Amino acid sequence: MGNKSILVVGGGISGLTAAVEAAEVGYEVYIVEKNPYLGGRVAQLNQYFPKLCPPNCGLEINFRRIKNNPKIHFFTQAEVTGVSGQEGDLEVRVKINPRYVNENCTACGKCVEVCPAERENDFNYGLDKTKAIYLPHIFAFPLKYVIDSRACRGKECGKCLEACAYGAIDLDMQPKEMALKVGSIVWATGWNPYDASKISYYGFGRYKNVITNVMMERLASINGPTGGRIVRPSDGKPVEKVAFVQCAGSRDENHLPYCSGICCLASLKQATYVLEQNPAAQAYIFFIDIRALGKYEDFYARVKDNPNLHLIKGKAGEITEDPETKDLIVVAEDQVTQKLMKERFDMVVLATGMVPATREARPPVEMAFDGNGFVVGGANGVYGAGCVHRPMDVASCVQDATAAALKAIQSTLGR
Amino acid sequence: MISVNPHFAEKLKKFGAKTSYDCFGCGTCTAVCPLTSDENQFPRRFIRYIQLGMEDKIKHSLEPWLCYYCGDCQKNCPRQANPGELMMALRRYLTSVYDWTGLSRRLYTSMAWKIVSVALLFFGTLAVVYGFSGEMVTDRVELETFAPAHIVHPVGYVFGAVLAFLLLSNVYRMYRFVLGPYAGAIPLPVYLQELGTLIVHFATQARMRLCTDKSRWLKHFLLMSGYFVAFMLVNIDIVTRWSLTNEPPMWWHPGKLLWSYASIAMLYATTDAIIGRLRKKDPIHQYSHSTDWMFLILLWCTVFTGLLMRIFMELGLPLPTYHTFALHLAFTVPLLGLEVPFTKWSHLAYRPFALYFLRLKERALELQRPEGTAVGVQGAQG
Numbered sequence: 040m041g042n043k044s045i046l047v048v049g050g051g052i053s054g055l056t057a058a059v060e061a062a063e064v065g066y067e068v069y070i071v072e073k074n075p076y077l078g079g080r081v082a083q084l085n086q087y088f089p090k091l092c093p094p095n096c097g098l099e100i101n102f103r104r105i106k107n108n109p110k111i112h113f114f115t116q117a118e119v120t121g122v123s124g125q126e127g128d129l130e131v132r133v134k135i136n137p138r139y140v141n142e143n144c145t146a147c148g149k150c151v152e153v154c155p156a157e158r159e160n161d162f163n164y165g166l167d168k169t170k171a172i173y174l175p176h177i178f179a180f181p182l183k184y185v186i187d188s189r190a191c192r193g194k195e196c197g198k199c200l201e202a203c204a205y206g207a208i209d210l211d212m213q214p215k216e217m218a219l220k221v222g223s224i225v226w227a228t229g230w231n232p233y234d235a236s237k238i239s240y241y242g243f244g245r246y247k248n249v250i251t252n253v254m255m256e257r258l259a260s261i262n263g264p265t266g267g268r269i270v271r272p273s274d275g276k277p278v279e280k281v282a283f284v285q286c287a288g289s290r291d292e293n294h295l296p297y298c299s300g301i302c303c304l305a306s307l308k309q310a311t312y313v314l315e316q317n318p319a320a321q322a323y324i325f326f327i328d329i330r331a332l333g334k335y336e337d338f339y340a341r342v343k344d345n346p347n348l349h350l351i352k353g354k355a356g357e358i359t360e361d362p363e364t365k366d367l368i369v370v371a372e373d374q375v376t377q378k379l380m381k382e383r384f385d386m387v388v389l390a391t392g393m394v395p396a397t398r399e400a401r402p403p404v405e406m407a408f409d410g411n412g413f414v415v416g417g418a419n420g421v422y423g424a425g426c427v428h429r430p431m432d433v434a435s436c437v438q439d440a441t442a443a444a445l446k447a448i449q450s451t452l453g454r
Numbered sequence: 455m456i457s458v459n460p461h462f463a464e465k466l467k468k469f470g471a472k473t474s475y476d477c478f479g480c481g482t483c484t485a486v487c488p489l490t491s492d493e494n495q496f497p498r499r500f501i502r503y504i505q506l507g508m509e510d511k512i513k514h515s516l517e518p519w520l521c522y523y524c525g526d527c528q529k530n531c532p533r534q535a536n537p538g539e540l541m542m543a544l545r546r547y548l549t550s551v552y553d554w555t556g557l558s559r560r561l562y563t564s565m566a567w568k569i570v571s572v573a574l575l576f577f578g579t580l581a582v583v584y585g586f587s588g589e590m591v592t593d594r595v596e597l598e599t600f601a602p603a604h605i606v607h608p609v610g611y612v613f614g615a616v617l618a619f620l621l622l623s624n625v626y627r628m629y630r631f632v633l634g635p636y637a638g639a640i641p642l643p644v645y646l647q648e649l650g651t652l653i654v655h656f657a658t659q660a661r662m663r664l665c666t667d668k669s670r671w672l673k674h675f676l677l678m679s680g681y682f683v684a685f686m687l688v689n690i691d692i693v694t695r696w697s698l699t700n701e702p703p704m705w706w707h708p709g710k711l712l713w714s715y716a717s718i719a720m721l722y723a724t725t726d727a728i729i730g731r732l733r734k735k736d737p738i739h740q741y742s743h744s745t746d747w748m749f750l751i752l753l754w755c756t757v758f759t760g761l762l763m764r765i766f767m768e769l770g771l772p773l774p775t776y777h778t779f780a781l782h783l784a785f786t787v788p789l790l791g792l793e794v795p796f797t798k799w800s801h802l803a804y805r806p807f808a809l810y811f812l813r814l815k816e817r818a819l820e821l822q823r824p825e826g827t828a829v830g831v832q833g834a835q836g
Contacts, residue, residue: 240486240530291533292531292533292534293532294532327478327479352481354480354481354482354532356482356484356485356530357485357486371481372484374498377495379490379491379492
């Protein structure tokens with residue numbers, strides 16, 4: 040009989056699902072999450088498929104299940120540094136980085152008022168800044184502040200220490216190491232958006248109004264940098280004409296040779312954000328093929344009839360910027376009208392693809408990968424779940440994670 | 455009605471089109487192409503034609519000649535389908551279609567034909583030179599005694615006339631293919647009015663300057679101007695004996711300076727192209743068809759032996775001069791005989807003629823249109 044506990048690496052929608060499923064049938068579960076909050080990429084969305092709910096819908100339910108279940112233990116700002124042993128009897132070494140804020144934090148926010156240092160807000164993909172002490176986002180779970188040690192000026196400053204009435208700030212906090220004994224592991228570290236600056240001819244990073252689809256989610260989000268107003272990063276002007284450039288990196292032998300699967304629907308969805316906010320706005324989607332898989336064809340059929348949505352069959356070849364207005368000019372071959380298109384836009388959204396986190400950060404445990412860094416198969420008590428397997432939407436991640444939880448349970452039984 | 459050849463893509467492989475089916479038709483190539491226009495769209499559309507087997511349509515198209523292989527498409531193609539090389543393969547294919555003798559197709563598609571043809575002309579020339587040569591004077595350089603002008607020059611003219619006939623008859627076939635349905639609708643004055651296009655593009659290859667990388671035009675112009683100067687000098691010499699005499703003139707003699715320019719310009723441009731094709735760094739040099747190598751090697755050897763011969767002449771070395779002269783002719787004959795009417799070098803005619811025919815076609819369309827209708831020419835779009 041193996042050790043009847045399971046380690047879940049990654050606290051996004053896949054990791055949370057696997058953890059809750061395993062715990063609710065009686066297994067001890069440890070979640071190790073790199074960020075200072077749970078919820079992963081889903082927490083950064085504005086709406087998600089299939090029902091276009093805001094992310095806190097699905098996440099809140101999971102957080103409640105975690106809070107109410109004594110069998111689930113989670114560690115944020117934590118990472119797995121090593122694994123030894125064999126299936127059914129694994130020893131995992133975990134490093135927990137300091138939060139510099141302890142259990143006493145009530146999230147009152149007094150510290151932020153006095154903090155003089157700023158950091159780029161990675162939750163909003165760098166669209167705005169936070170103080171060095173910050174709450175990751177308003178629905179963050181756990182609802183506790185955190186200090187970014189790279190931005191914090193340290194004890195010499197110490198203003199937050201004085202401002203905090205609860206003694207919640209501890210600038211001496213040190214990294215901690217610990218060992219966990221588990222029977223099996225679910226690896227659910229998710230994905231990263233493809234680095235769009237590598238597609239040089241689209242100008243991301245050079246042109247302010249070229250953003251990526253994940254940034255668009257933040258712009259449209261009520262808890263995002265603009266409070267949900269979709270405006271141009273260069274001048275804050277509401278967006279009236281926006282281009283979505285599909286396959287920015289995906290289906291491209293020079294970048295990601297695979298189809299990222301979710302970007303067509305994401306752009307169709309994001310076009311509705313723009314068109315609903317401003318009924319006079321125009322949205323263009325430049326595509327190779329629209330891939331609305333399975334029953335999502337329905338959504339495509341519904342959205343495409345909007346007269347202000349223009350679907351252009353033809354991949355965008357190049358984006359240039361008008362240096363005066365910061366408008367963007369997209370060139371493409373419109374294969375339906377058979378014209379070469381040179382169209383001016385307020386903003387361009389690159390539909391960047393999904394890169395499995397395992398491509399950059401290989402797990403410190405034996406696992407098999409394909410050429411793109413996706414996990415293939417599962418063995419020796421370690422199973423992938425969610426987007427480390429292939430690009431997936433939220434619903435598919437939930438199913439995949441449930442399956443991974445079952446595999447992990449079987450491993451603890453020594454099967 | 456347009457007929458379709460389902461085996462066309464397969465057939466094109468021998469012309470260097472190996473990636474036709476890799477294309478998924480996204481149109482990136484057309485979008486980034488500095489030379490395409492609304493009226494004459496490529497490369498995507500032509501890759502699609504290849505995939506569909508629209509051989510007939512391609513045969514009657516000018517677009518492959520409007521592509522100058524800048525290579526922007528090649529760099530950005532998400533499928534690494536090499537659109538530029540596919541357009542290049544279409545030009546090779548069209549060259550073989552225009553040629554009525556069938557030799558072009560054989561040279562493009564058969565290694566044996568290439569090797570045998572080059573060898574035959576090479577050794578045949580050597581045999582003729584040594585068979586009919588005069589005395590080899592050894593105390594000083596007397597090239598004209600070794601190669602008597604009264605034999606070399608008439609043979610040269612007959613050779614030149616045959617090549618010109620072959621190339622121009624192929625150009626006429628090209629004209630029938632691409633302007634067939636319009637030819638009758640174009641009045642003679644229009645042919646004359648548009649001659650400027652032909653001359654300008656023949657002399658300058660100005661269209662290549664529309665490519666993003668301008669240095670290519672300069673290299674190409676060096677090669678082409680070097681060749682043109684050499685060609686003219688040979689003819690002037692034959693008629694006027696301006697620089698080709700037994701007594702080498704002084705270094706500042708204009709004939710000599712022009713020869714030096716021609717040799718160095720051509721040697722530089724061909725060496726650069728050979729290095730480029732070996733390195734495979736630039737899109738245009740990534741893929742080499744066997745005929746590309748054949749052209750470069752023959753041209754390089756011709757220029758090099760020509761230069762060497764002049765050096766030996768300067769140094770007053772009789773025997774080396776005679777033998778390199780024989781070698782020079784042995785490279786020149788297959789170079790001109792096979793490249794000008796049948797393979798790569800024929801583009802010296804097809805490219806400017808394509809632009810000329812395009813203008814004629816546009817004029818024909820204008821004439822067919824009712825009065826007052828604007829015509830989009832050369833694809834300026836907003």
